[in-house]
Amino acid sequence: MSTLNVEHLTHGFGDRAIFEDVSFRLLKGEHIGLVGANGEGKSTFMNIITGRLMPDEGKIEWAKNVRVGYLDQHTILQPGMTIRDVLSSAFDFLYEMETRMNGLCEQMAEASPEELEEYMEEFGTLQELLTQHDFYMIDSKVEEVGRALGLAEIGLDRDVTELSGGQRTKVLLGKLLLEKPDILLLDEPTNYLDAEHIAWLKRYLTEYENAFILISHDIPFLNSVINLIYHMDNRQLTRYVGDYNKFQEVYAMKKAQLEAAYNKQQKEIADLKDFVARNKARVSTRNMAMSRQKKLDKMDVIELAGKKPKPEFHFREARTPGRYIFQTRDLVIGYDEPLSSALNLEMERGQKIVLTGANGIGKTTLLKSILGLIPPLSGSVEQGDYLQIGYFEQEMDPDIATTCIEEIWNTFPGFTQYEVRSALAKCGLTTKHIESKVKVLSGGEQAKVRLCKLINQESNVLLLDEPTNHLDVDAKAELKRALREYRGSILMVCHEPEFYEGLATEVWDCTKWTTRVF
Numbered sequence: 069m070s071t072l073n074v075e076h077l078t079h080g081f082g083d084r085a086i087f088e089d090v091s092f093r094l095l096k097g098e099h100i101g102l103v104g105a106n107g108e109g110k111s112t113f114m115n116i117i118t119g120r121l122m123p124d125e126g127k128i129e130w131a132k133n134v135r136v137g138y139l140d141q142h143t144i145l146q147p148g149m150t151i152r153d154v155l156s157s158a159f160d161f162l163y164e165m166e167t168r169m170n171g172l173c174e175q176m177a178e179a180s181p182e183e184l185e186e187y188m189e190e191f192g193t194l195q196e197l198l199t200q201h202d203f204y205m206i207d208s209k210v211e212e213v214g215r216a217l218g219l220a221e222i223g224l225d226r227d228v229t230e231l232s233g234g235q236r237t238k239v240l241l242g243k244l245l246l247e248k249p250d251i252l253l254l255d256e257p258t259n260y261l262d263a264e265h266i267a268w269l270k271r272y273l274t275e276y277e278n279a280f281i282l283i284s285h286d287i288p289f290l291n292s293v294i295n296l297i298y299h300m301d302n303r304q305l306t307r308y309v310g311d312y313n314k315f316q317e318v319y320a321m322k323k324a325q326l327e328a329a330y331n332k333q334q335k336e337i338a339d340l341k342d343f344v345a346r347n348k349a350r351v352s353t354r355n356m357a358m359s360r361q362k363k364l365d366k367m368d369v370i371e372l373a374g375k376k377p378k379p380e381f382h383f384r385e386a387r388t389p390g391r392y393i394f395q396t397r398d399l400v401i402g403y404d405e406p407l408s409s410a411l412n413l414e415m416e417r418g419q420k421i422v423l424t425g426a427n428g429i430g431k432t433t434l435l436k437s438i439l440g441l442i443p444p445l446s447g448s449v450e451q452g453d454y455l456q457i458g459y460f461e462q463e464m465d466p467d468i469a470t471t472c473i474e475e476i477w478n479t480f481p482g483f484t485q486y487e488v489r490s491a492l493a494k495c496g497l498t499t500k501h502i503e504s505k506v507k508v509l510s511g512g513e514q515a516k517v518r519l520c521k522l523i524n525q526e527s528n529v530l531l532l533d534e535p536t537n538h539l540d541v542d543a544k545a546e547l548k549r550a551l552r553e554y555r556g557s558i559l560m561v562c563h564e565p566e567f568y569e570g571l572a573t574e575v576w577d578c579t580k581w582t583t584r585v586f
Contacts, residue, residue, distance in 0.1 A: 077126035084500045088303040100281045101290045104300030106512025106540045110283045137249030145228040152224040155210045158246035162203045165194045213242045234260035234427025252280035259537045262426045302373040330370045379496030381550035386526040390453035398447035401437045420558040422568045425578035431561045458527035472502045495520040511538030532560040
């Protein structure tokens, strides 16, 4: 029996169609990888099936009493809430039951014998449900998950607005696991997670008995936990049995077969049209020409999907800098409290260094301290001579109100409209994306807008904070190629070894100098 049925789903934004007559069903125990290029509608699909977004057409039907848990990258955590508050909110439905029980106790005092029997029965049912869900052990459960995800070390009473991207993801993941839903919906759960917790999540999902749908561009992670692929492409959703590698093999074969059939049919169409044109005017051959015209009219014409623009990244290089990119002297980084011991680091021209380590230990803070965006708690950073730094931040401002064109024009006011459009197109964005507001784009499309700004400014040093997050497979491969080709220096935060292998000249493990233990 299917847990979820989606029938004849059609949806779009303005004149941009996302789905056309899509059907889908989720069966018990299926571990599904939802894949596709940036902007194909993966997150939109998740929002539709969870009821956050109403489709233009179609029917979405969940099985009765199914509890769905959704890990959404864009969930807003309220200021003033602590980590403990967010984790405990997983049990809100139980707290509501407790409130109802307390209300029943008050009603029983003035109830008639018939009402009393009814209230007692409901009270007993609620008490049984609370016991089944370990209501009286909530605090210890919260502590247990907090320890497993490394949140206890941060402090469960810490305000959620003070957390890094990775810590925030762990809190949302912890809440989801405490909810113990029947179905898990995970939208890029490995973004911002460090290697240790990616491995933990991999083990958890491998052993997970219920069904889940996972969106991820981290192919090794995806392959290790799923047994089905649903490919979102050209407004359609297609099912493939097996992992991502098997899907690629079958997809390439189907594509080649379709192209061969298309080419054969196009030749047949050309031959028929030529015969009709040459023979329709002759009395002796008119009937034959009309017969071929009828065949043309009835033909089910094969259509090939339009080729998607593939990104091309070429970083513009500035003049050669001095020998040292930066040197730190007894640098202590942090905000209200130190995140590092005294650091004496140096980076020389031409090095490509990757920063690794657990979330929240100060990798982003180090980048911002080197840039001078955050003052050090003590010590100093000395930048080298003739530096022209390109900086890629983790995320854009969620309240950004500009279109893609305006965003690039604001950075490069000297560009013509043609140059702006051309620059965005080279990053793999179509005309419809280019004219859209940045905030309605997918995470991967937004990342391409930020990369567009970065590659079009001259630089000799790149500081990159998790540049692969949200990027699809093609964009990630092209970015790696461009960074390998780049003759400047690179300092990059990254949790994907398969991305920086063959690119990095050095890997710095930041856990060696952090004051925090995770």
